Amino acid sequence: MALLRKLLEADKKRKYKKLVRATADYSKKNPFEDEQKKKAKYDKAAARLKKLEQIENKARARRTTVSKGR
Incomplete structure (x- = not known):
């Protein structure tokens, strides 16, 4: 019990x-x-x-150019 009390005191x-x-x-x-x-x-x-937004715009541009190329 005394050891536990000492540990609690140290923790505090x-x-x-x-x-x-x-x-x-x-x-x-x-x-x-x-x-x-x-x-x-x-x-x-x-x-x-x-x-x-830049990445999204690049992807959108790539999609439109591919679809136009067909």
């Missing part, structure tokens, strides 16, 4: 340290960083969408 301390570390990291964070991340994510998604 470990979790508490993680929480303190995470809180300290968060307080150091640049508040504008989140906006930058959102913008980067949006730009990435927009670029991916543009690329997919």
Whole structure:
């Protein structure tokens, strides 16, 4: 029972340290960083969408040229 109590106590301390570390990291964070991340994510998604549209257009053009050639 004492061993179990010691293990639980150690686990609590470990979790508490993680929480303190995470809180300290968060307080150091640049508040504008989140906006930058959102913008980067949006730009990435927009670029991916543009690329997919280009591929789709190429495929469509290929299909129409093949059908016209027959």
